[in-house]
Ligand SMILES: Nc1ncnc2c1ncn2[C@@H]1O[C@H](COP(=O)(O)OP(=O)(O)O)[C@@H](O)[C@H]1O
């Protein structure tokens with residue numbers, strides 16, 4: 001298992017982070033390129049989603065149906081806004097709350113499931129939910145989905161900052177919870193051996209529950225912001241293909257159980273996406289192949305190499 | 320008492336038998352090799368599309384079916400040896416890897432053959448009609464062949480020497496190794512057999528539906544639910560659960576609406592999975 | 603009143619009956635050995651007492667409380683800790699972190715400095731002080747076996763259940779570990795210790811239980827046990843014998 005701390009000294013880690021944040025705050029809006037802003041906004045939204053998938057991995061909960069939470073929140077936001085006429089901010093808050101509550105509720109049936117049972121139980125859930133929203137067309141608009149969600153703002157820079165700020169807040173919260181809180185030692189112990197942890201007094205299901213609630217709530221945050229940003233939502237947002245496939249790819253490419261890795265993976269994949277737009281046809285194939293190769297050849301994900309590179313640069317600059 | 324139309328029962332039973340066969344390939348690999356093959360739907364897809372290609376180049380329907388099954392078995396062996404076997408002990412990675420492989424297969428088909436719907440020629444044509452029941456002959460044939468294949472498989476595993484080696488490996492890989500069984504060979508073989516069976520279910524079932532690149536996901540999730548709720552590695556359990564699934568689907572489709580049939584059937588199996596992870600017939 | 607009472611417990615896996623009506627008592631301050639041939643059900647017995655599995659029948663009483671259906675994490679907090687025959691360290695945690703998990707698990711309310719003092723004490727006692735920063739996955743078996751004991755001790759348990767702590771170790775390593783067990787016993791811990799053969803228990807304990815095919819077939823001093831006909835027969839066919 002990869003540990004960021006062991007790779008980077010804390011100060012170089014903080015310095016790199018700070019530099020990156022400043023660049024992200026200052027540079028893209030200055031370039032005045034709406035398309036670039038769009039890509040980065042989407043990247044931030046997917047980064048939130050990818051981190052929410054990753055926090056589950058901290059307690060061995062691999063979800064192959066994580067798009068369920070993303071889609072649930074996207075649809076909830078859309079319905080709260082279009083049917084109940086809620087202000088988009090209120091709709092987002094309500095959607096995140098609902099998603100978190102659903103995550104909490106799901107911890108009961110998924111309590112006993114492990115490994116493939118858990119992963120594919122989630123996949124089944126996503127499949128059922130996708131079939132349901134497609135079938136229930138009176139309310140959800142079926143295949144067409146729901147259009148005309150009120151955006152938070154129509155300004156590119158505004159949207160970019162909203163997504164970036166949400167992403168950064170999520171990243172800081174999830175990263176500290178996962179890696180620097182009093183839970184982080186327990187997460188690592190549970191990941192290595194659940195039974196041994198139980199026999200030392202760790203109430204394992206509490207930590208699994210915590211991660212599931214965080215994972216669903218933040219997936220919900222991503223999905224809700226996604227819905228208000230694009231102003232439409234359709235069954236794809238909930239479907240395993242493409243949405244779960246994307247999040248798994250982002251996580252694997254970035255590096256699992258690092259929080260930061262999957263966020264990087266999200267930006268990378270969204271960026272690649274914009275390059276591959278000319279070759280729309282092969283983009284999913286390209287991601288899946290990339291992720292497969294990374295899984296087989298660089299199982300730690302790119303974060304490991306990114307940190308090495310950053311360390312090297314900082315050393316060079318200092319000397 | 321509500322009168323149950325015979326047609327609905329027969330619909331459920333026939334599709335259920337086919338579902339059972341779909342699940343066997345996954346179940347076999349899961350119980351012997353110990354991995355949940357998320358690429359199951361991908362192999363299903365390959366089976367259907369290879370059969371389609373062979374039909375397009377003018378091969379007879381039975382020959383196209385056989386060739387497709389063999390090709391998928393070989394692809395299964397190669398893919399297993401090159402990608403899955405090296406990381407076999409990392410369960411989460413295997414799940415993700417096979418999930419990605421399914422996407423790769425789907426995308427390759429979409430890019431090379433195209434995203435639009437295709438039809439597969441059935442083994443037999445025509446419909447059967449009697450006493451108010453109407454059913455395509457292909458559906459009846461597919462159901463019967465599914466049951467025969469399942470029976471053959473369980474006899475093979477029970478009776479043959481190779482089958483015994485497979486069973487021993489299933490119970491205890493290390494002990495089997497000590498007894499001189501080449502466990503890697505058994506894994507490779509089982510994976511090939513499992514994927515070939517999956518292709519077999521595809522060439523039988525796909526003529527009843529249509530072909531499209533994302534067609535594999537439903538059979539995959541369905542197979543997993545049927546496998547687990549029927550009891551891991553239990554051939555009979557898979558068949559029973561397949562039929563329960565098929566009947567639920569048929570009844571809900573008939574009495575409520577077709578779109579809700581699958582949803583209800585999925586919900587039922589999801590509940591079985593959650594309430595009895597060891598399976599309906601498991602201990 | 604005994605510290606632990608095991609009353610007529612049974613356990614099957616599938617169709618296989620592994621524990622068949624086992625009863626015994628453990629008094630506070632005792633050090634008891636449990637021996638038996640491979641597959642006798644010794645580890646299963648520990649799994650049942652520590653809550654990893656639950657018996658199909660019978661009951662287990664600890665400090666006057668019925669713990670039969672309790673979960674491992676609750677039992678640890680009541681003062682009952684165990685080690686594993688096949689070591690189960692948290693491989694990606696350091697030695698020190700492995701022990702801290704136990705502190706966290708039982709929810710010590712002590713001050714940080716008190717906890718650190720306790721950590722040092724346990725590391726010192728188990729001879730792991732120099733290795734505190736090492737990842738468990740890089741440690742040799744001898745150290746891992748001691749880490750097993752260290753983690754169990756760190757829970758602050760009154761009853762320690764050690765599953766074959768000496769198995770697979772060199773003679774000098776066994777000596778060190780035996781000394782550790784004696785020390786732990788002398789500071790008041792009650793100890794149940796599983797051994798495959800009785801030899802290692804000769805100097806440690808005066809009371810040995812013999813488990814064979816899921817039943818307790820003999821109880822006595824190590825000398826009595828190693829001369830018992832039934833016990834010798836139970837071990838026949840095994841390459842290593844009772845002594
Ligand atoms: N979780 C389990 N599932 C099935 N069988 C088990 C399980 N745990 C132990 N057994 C069986 O119970 C018997 C006793 O095992 P164990 O308690 O480990 O024996 P010992 O520790 O005395 O060598 C063995 O036959 C073993 O295979």
Ligand SMILES: [Mg+2]
Pocket residue numbers: 644645646687
């Ligand atoms: Mg044992």
